[in-house]
Amino acid sequence: MTHRWLLAAAALAMAAPAWAETVVIRAGSVLRDAGGEPGGPATITVVDGKIQSVVDGAPPAPDGATVIDLSGKTLLPGLIDLHVHLSSDPGGDFRNEAVEPDEWGVVVGTRNALATLRAGFTTVREAGSGQYVAFSLRRGTAEGVIPGPRIVAAGPALAIVGGHGDTTGFREDVHAVLDQGYTCTGAVECAEKVRKASRAGADVIKITATGGVLSQQGRGLGAHFTDGEMKSIADTAHSLGLKVMAHAHGARGIEAAAAAGIDTIEHGTFADEAALKVMKARGTWMVPTLMALEGVRARLGKGIYTPTVEVKARQAIETAGRQVTRSKALGVPIAFGTDAGVFEHGRNAGEFGLMVKAGLTNREALATATTNAALALGMEGEIGRIAPGYSADLIAVSGNPLADVRVLEKVDWVMARGRVAP
Ligand SMILES: [Zn+2]
Known part of the structure; x- marks a missing residue:
């Protein structure tokens, strides 16, 4: 027993991550917070994956520290x-995607x-x-087995039977085989499915509150769950300390989701004044996902999407950015x-320019992806800023994102939880 334990301890010591050390980063300029201004040359010290200090100038590095020179760059969260x-x-x-094994999802997800x-x-x-796909990726990046971001994972989305998150477009006997077990009807069953997602390891509950563009369900983009079902989902999730993110396009579905206490509205495509007033009153976040429609736009009319999808896609694209x-x-x-x-991974920062085009300032757009997003996750004490005690999640760019947020489309260097991206 002891022998085996010692071997295990030795293996752990050898596998000790390279970041269990002091890293000193020399930056040309540091933008600590989207609400501030970039300062002059500064030094950020990272110990065991956390920011220990941020000081002006270039004080000598402690003995044995790894020094990273980014003196020509702007560092930001x-x-x-x-x-x-x-x-x-x-x-x-969609037929191929529906029958891929979850293991393939992990391979694609790793890349x-x-x-x-x-x-x-x-x-x-x-x-x-798919069930456990995002949970496996989450563990992989957390343990440093694969390089990637911190993952806050929903797992399978809750949906009504035949809804956007259900498998649609097949025969009923095929649906039965492909069913992931997360559709629900009525407040009681919806509460049960929230608890099931929590048991499986969800960090957040995802629901499809309205129809969606890329599924084969052909009933448009309006509301799906009843008010009672959504209230049950929100209350049950909150009782477990989980937030709820609701995919929602149609205005009445957005309004009902916000009224039920759901935390973030995803897409929000047709949000009207009545829906937005409820969101404002409830403190519900809008997560616009404008890049999704760019991805869809690029593929319209090419025989990639089915006719059912093409109709919904054209409706959504008409109002792009209005929310x-x-x-x-x-x-x-x-x-x-x-x-x-929905578009190629890695082009995420394209969203910034679309937000500015829709009326946000550069500073507001940057805040959405740093301080605001951290708040929406309830992680505002850990990420979204460069400050002592925060996770060492840092990026370096050339130029000032407050002058032109599109400089974020070309990131020169990344550190996540103290590990430098390969
Ligand atoms: Zn989505």
Whole structure:
């Protein structure tokens, strides 16, 4: 017994991550917070994956520290994307995708996690995947087995029978075989499915509150769950300390989700004034995912999507960006999400330019992916800023994102939880 334990301890010591050391980063400029201004040359000291200090100038590094020279660059907090699907790639055939094994999702997700990290995203929220796929990726990046961002994972989405998160477009006997077990009808069954997701390891509950563009369900983009079902989902999730993210396009579905206490509205495509007023009153976050429609736009009319999907896609593209403009006007808080997987992973930062085009300032756009996204996750004491005690999630760019946020489309260097991205 003892012998075996000693061997295990020795193996652990050898596997001790390289970041269990002091790293000193010399930056040309540091933007500590989206609300501040970039300062002059500064030194950031990282110990065991956490920021220990940020000081002006270049004091001597402690003995044995690894020194990283980024003196020509601006350092800022690692970016946060609240809506990605790491195990999906764009434009696949829905029949093939429905029958891929979950193991394949992990392979694809491993590649996409690295692409996402290299794009400067050090935290992502995985917005729906096969059972255990996102949970496996989450463990892989947390333990440093694979390079990638911190993953806040939903697992399979809850949906109504035949809804956007259900498998649709097949014969009923095929649906029965492909069923992931997360559809629900009525408040009681919906509460049960929230608890089941929690038991499986979900960090957040994802629901499809309305129809969706890329599923084969052909009843448009309006509301799906009843008010009672959504209230049950929100209350049950909150009782377990979990937040709820609701995929929602149609205005009445958005309004009902916000009224039920759901925490973030994903997409929010057709949000009208009535829906946004409820969101504002409830403190519900808008996560616009404008890049998703860019991904869809690029594939329309090419025989990639089925006719059912083409109709819904054209409806959604018509109003692209309006939810951002309206949310800002009515004071609804906005956080950054892209729906990566609907477009190619690694292009996530394209969202910034689209947000600015829809009316956000450069500073507001940067805040959506740092301080705001951290708040929406309830992780504002850990990520979204460069400050002592925060996770060492850092990126380096050339130029000043407050002058032009599109400089974030080219990230030169990334550190996530103290590990430098390969
Ligand atoms: Zn999505």
